[in-house]
Amino acid sequence: MLLFAFILLFSAASVFAAAPNWDVSGTWNLDFTFGSGHYLHTMTVTNFNLITGAFSGTGVYNPDNSYTWTVTGTVDGSTVTFHILYTGTNAGYYVDTNGTINSTGILMSGTWSNPSQ
Numbered sequence: 001m002l003l004f005a006f007i008l009l010f011s012a013a014s015v016f017a018a019a020p021n022w023d024v025s026g027t028w029n030l031d032f033t034f035g036s037g038h039y040l041h042t043m044t045v046t047n048f049n050l051i052t053g054a055f056s057g058t059g060v061y062n063p064d065n066s067y068t069w070t071v072t073g074t075v076d077g078s079t080v081t082f083h084i085l086y087t088g089t090n091a092g093y094y095v096d097t098n099g100t101i102n103s104t105g106i107l108m109s110g111t112w113s114n115p116s117q
Helices: none
Strands: 003-010 026-034 037-048 054-061 068-076 079-086 094-101 107-113
Touching: none
Parallel strands: none
Antiparallel strands: 003 026, 003 107, 026 037, 037 054, 054 068, 068 079, 079 094, 094 107
8 A cells, every 4th residue: 555645725714723623624725646746636624523523525626527525534633534435437436544734724734545556
């Protein structure tokens, strides 16, 4: 299994910390890297539980909006993990991520993996 880097930038104007978790609700720009390639996606977190840190939402691969997906994950302190499952083109393909939210709450970075990559 190979691991790859990802960077997410929050595109809303502000982020509020909810002890002990960051509230990741809103729209995030994802940049998945694989080798020298960049695969830009947009993730919209529509549900966030301030007590458990669990979240869910939807997303899309920016160059081709037929690649839609759902996301489920958790935030624990500054640690974020989530599972992306493609539902449109390439349905069934998935990506698992592990990352860290920076001290401002507007940037996540970490690794992504899929056993087929």
